[in-house]
Amino acid sequence: MNGFRLLKKAFYEKRWVSRLFFFTLLLIVWEAVAAFSGISPLLLPPVEQVAAAFWKGMVSGTLFLQTVFSLAVIALGFCLSMILALVLAVASRLSPFMERMADTLTAMAHPLPGMALLPLIVIWFGTGTPAVTIVIVHACLWSMLLSLLSGMQSTPALYTDLGRSYSMGRLRIILEILLPASMAHLLAGLRVGWARAWRALISAEMIFGAIGATGGLGWYIFKERTMMHTAGLFAGIVLVAVIGMLVEELVFEKLEKSTLRKWSVGAQKEKAS
Amino acid sequence: MNKRLALLWPLLLAVLLLFSACGTSQKTTLTIAEQFGVAYAPIQIMKREGLLEAALPDTQINWVQLGGPTAIREGMLTGEIDVGFLGIGPMLIGVDTGMSWKAFTALSANEVSFITNRDDIHSLADIDPDDRIAVISPGCTQHVLLCMAADQQFGDPDQFDRQLVSLSHPDAMSAMLAGGEIVLHITTPPYADLELQNGMHKILTGQDVMGGSFTFICGVADTKLYEENRSMYDAVQEGISAAMALINADLHAAAESLAPEYGVDAEMLYEMMRYDGTIYQKTLTGIETFAAAMVDMGLLSHVPTAAEYAFTNVEVAP
């Protein structure tokens, strides 16, 4: 009984435990459905086929390199977007003209689905790393910017007043006061941006083809699909999901822990005192 | 209590309707998928003349135009598409990986042209590693031809694999016209001819690579359609035959009537539909040569027999 208690505790306290649990559960359900429902293995391959395809891709194929490539490209686009979002947000706070410009830009670009732009981007920028970076930046910049602006907007006015009392310049107030005050909004924007960046990258790679030496994970998924290797297709998709979970755990959770949870901005589990 | 019961009725009705739709054994719709190009002219004729609608008056005929074979295959897997027209490459891959489809007719043998927009490129050897080649998707017939050519010329079928860009014919043509990274487009009429008209030139043809004419586009049907809805299957077969007969009887008239569909003038369309552009016939030719090459490239596990890839009432020539 003691062991069960410990497991239960870990389940609720550590996110990765509950995630692992549900993931395993999903695999079991998947296997059962694949085995007993009579659905064609071309639509739903059994788990071991997918695992085999994954192994094959890693060991004898280029899946590992392709994954690394995709991660690198996304990291580049993501960081670039963060910088741009910061610059645009600061400019918007400092200058009403810039604010109007950024606002119009965002209103036009944010709802524009990247997929619609892809053939245009191929024609204008080709299909190399610059083109893909543009696709990724378009995917995450606008939500990051909106989150940042929203966060700054909802910062209590008295924080700014304090800054003014200390004779801080407007730029300093933005960077040293508004920015940490916006951490909750910023974190949400980053998470959304990350998911959108992945979506954009996978879609873009499907069209752009192999970028660099091997192309990325999206190209792998696409090739498996066109070659009608459903197991490999699933392997690629599962890999994307797993990477997403890992990044969430290793990056965003850590960031949230060292900022929001430390400062308890937002709901904090209160121990009865 | 009353209100709750009242809400239950529409819910029940909806559920019943849903299930009734699922459980239908009577097939009342027929969905046909094609792609872009002069190769699909018999389909256009069939549509225009209402041949299927006449043969199957109680059936709703749906026509779908897709940008590539992968979507067609997936549509057929989920049962949304019943009959598809695609290249022999994807057809063979489907047979090899266990799709329950078979070819029921050839549609056309086309001139597949390797077209480049750069004056300094005269053969595949002139293509740099930074240049991009547009095909519909990996595994499509054009891709296979490219690999065959690469194998013949350089001994390496995978030579250009990292330079592929996946674009539909219309998008690829736009990219070629815009001039950029994409320097080679492997395509068929009318796109090939339009590109040639715009100052581009041909460096290779499918016939060069295959050593002769071969079926390029074929029609595939799910074996279930053949077994459970024979009348629909037969109607499509006959419709294709009739459409082809119409085209082959009077090419000029056909070109006239189809010119607006393809956005070219009748004269040009006529040229494209003539022999060196296209042959419309029902006999599948060159399949086994093609399959053998695909096996060499690792795209197929083995060369399938005619029985594996075609229905029994289909003519096959080697």
Next chain:
Amino acid sequence: MILAAEHLYQSFDGQPVLKDLSFTVESGETLVIAGRSGCGKTTLLRILAGFLPPDQGRITLDGEPSPRPDQDKLMVFQSFDQLFPWFTLRGNIQYALKKARPALKKHETRELAIGCLHEMGLQDAQEKYPYQLSGGMKQRGALARAMALSPKVLLLDEPFSSLDVHSRENAHQSLQTLKEATGAAVVLVTHDLQDAAALATRIAVLQAETHGIVAEMDNDSPDVTLRLRELLTD
């Protein structure tokens, strides 16, 4: 040191709030501005602090115009959450010191901050983040942060109204201590009679109907409480 408000006029949306308001405060004084809710007390305080430019009139500090926010006239707000949540209690004070006096080194700001906290009796809470502090401690912490900069004027906007009796007494005590230590002038805005009685050297009553000061009295005159009650509970 004299802080003077000269002929202040202020309206919002066409409605007058302050009309021809003038008064002074000197070092060592605690001027309590009392009045019912909505009479314009906070607006007046914000004008004094420099956050709001008056429609007419001006603020002077020792005869010099003082239109902008300044570390010489620091405000302690009504809100419980005026400490920056991303710094500890001590960190908040250190940050304020660093901004106000950039020449100070890190260990210097640290020592000064700890000293301030000692004076307020908050030294045990120095490593805590604001979310871990009670309302009273946060208010006193904000007070400590303001006083650490040794401002000439301290502007307080109903700082103790949400505190319980015990915390309020502590806070009153802290304010007195700091006043004596720095000799600052204090302008305290409140609608609470207790605060007024306990802290003021002088009381001015602001009236919404006239948009002006309707009475001024020293806190040691005999019937202050009575008069105040009359004016405030009308």
